Amino acid sequence: MRAIQVKQAGGSFELVEIPTPTPGSGQVLIKVIACGICGGDEVCRSGMFPGMTYPRIPGHEAVGVITALGDQVSAAWVVGQRVGVGWHAGRCDNSEACEHCRRGNFFVCTKATGTGLTLHGGLAEYMVADQTALVAIPDTLDSIQAAGLLCAGLTVFNAIRLxxxxxxxxxxxxxxxxxxxxxxxxxxxxxxxxxxxxxxxxxxxxxxxxxxxxxxxxxxxxxxxxxxxxxxxxxxxxxxxxxxxxxxxxxxxxxxxxxxxxx
Ligand SMILES: [Zn+2]
Ligand SMILES: [Zn+2]
Incomplete structure (x- = not known):
């Protein structure tokens, strides 16, 4: 598949051809339809986030269609379904959930991962995402319009809501x-x-x-x-x-x- 990749911290965004990934346990494979470009992608490029490893694919405003399921994926997610993935790339999903997840505060999960930071993002033809990171996209919402809601939209929506x-x-x-x-x-x-x-x-x-x-x-x-x-x-x-x-x-x-x- 074609992807935009950053090869090292402080590097540049490069178009590369790499193998299409395979979803692991609890993950789905998504064929990306649209992915926004955010100022946060600069975090991926510069390496300012702690614990980053490279190469890394940026992009945390991704909308696409599920094309394959890994093991132990909930029946809520099916092949052909349109889904979105934002900055938050996953959280505890088991009986040993951290204290924050038990309270429903998933955004501060101690095992949280970041799309385009600690996991590959959506500026690629395909991406793998954890099922706990997925949001369902309504049929009436255009993919390109939905993509920007997954970071820019969420950021101001929650600021207002809270x-x-x-x-x-x-x-x-x-x-x-x-x-x-x-x-x-x-x-x-x-x-x-x-x-x-x-x-x-x-x-x-x-x-x-x-x-x-x-x-x-x-x-x-x-x-x-x-x-x-x-x-x-x-x-x-x-x-x-x-x-x-x-x-x-x-x-x-x-x-x-x-x-x-x-x-
Ligand atoms: Zn963003
Ligand atoms: Zn957690």
């Missing part, structure tokens, strides 16, 4: 890229007053007309702290990693406002 914001409150989203443009759409559907904050005036039209923002703040021409003090968002998501832009988002109004940096 915050204290309620319908009718104001949500501000700073940085309208992969994460931000999804956060605006989730926010509109959740029933918030949605504020988009961007340094790119070219994004104004898409934010207001396509992604559902009610208000657009252009950071190059407007005083962001003053505008936010006036709009008083209950939740602000800072999705661009930039010291000044994050500082500008820090709430100055007396309330229980939250600032989350979901990266």
């Amino acid at each position: 915050s204290n914001i309620r319908p009718g409150d104001t949500l501000a989203v700073a940085g309208i890229g992969g994460l931000g443009h999804l956060a605006l759409q989730f926010g509109r559907k959740f029933g918030y007053r949605v504020v988009a904050i961007s340094s790119s005036s070219a994004k104004r039209s898409d934010c207001l007309n396509k992604f559902g923002a009610h208000i657009f703040i252009d950071t190059t021409t407007e005083d962001v702290p003053a505008r936010l003090a006036e709009l008083r968002p209950k939740l602000t998501l800072g999705t661009s990693v930039n010291a000044k832009s994050i500082t500008d988002l820090t709430p100055t109004w007396p309330s229980n406002a939250q600032l989350l940096i979901p990266v």
